[in-house]
Amino acid sequence: MTRILPQSFYARSALGVAPDLLGCRVVREMDGQHLSGRIVEVEAYLGAEDAASHAYRGPTSRSQVMFGPAGYAYVYLIYGIHHCLNVVTGEEGQGGAVLIRALEPVFGAEIMQKGRGQEDVRNLSNGPGKLCQALGIDKTLNAHDLTAGTELWLETGNRPPESIYTSPRIGVRGDEAALSAPWRFYLQGNAHISPTPFNQNGSLWK
DNA sequence: GTCAAGATTAGT
């Protein structure tokens, strides 16, 4: 029984995929070693109806992978400095994805820390840019097939998620609907979620 | 071609 999440897992609305990703693992295979983390925070982005989404204005050279088949990685560079990892969801042509925002290190925390001084494990992957740095994820993995089981993939976790909370998404621009939509999902109280005031006023989702 | 803005983070 394989634990790798199949294409069918991704082939539905980002709003359905996002909460289901909590508790799952991201696995990175590098230099013959495996690094992995448990997903503790995500955000859903839709297509034409979501002003905060890169897919809002239709496909562009950057966002085209979002319009492709589900189960592929969408990796982009933000602020010229940080990479962000998303998984493409939904039907081809719709343009949906889920941003992986924070991980709880499972394997290879020592390697993730390499070259970053003596950093507390809890601050290693508690943000979208930091988790990509920790796992060595950059644009070379854009459009990578996450169901193939090579280099980078997602698999089911061992432990069920704690209480799932929702809040508005962090750092987004757009219209009022996009700013207020409660499409950030996170494990309330987990030590590895990203630091934000929203953590104080989220609401129980399930 | 030009240019402002960005799904962030670390440091003052």
Next chain:
DNA sequence: CTAATCTTGACG
């Protein structure tokens, strides 16, 4: 609060 740093995408 602001700098860092560079790609993208909108516009002309």
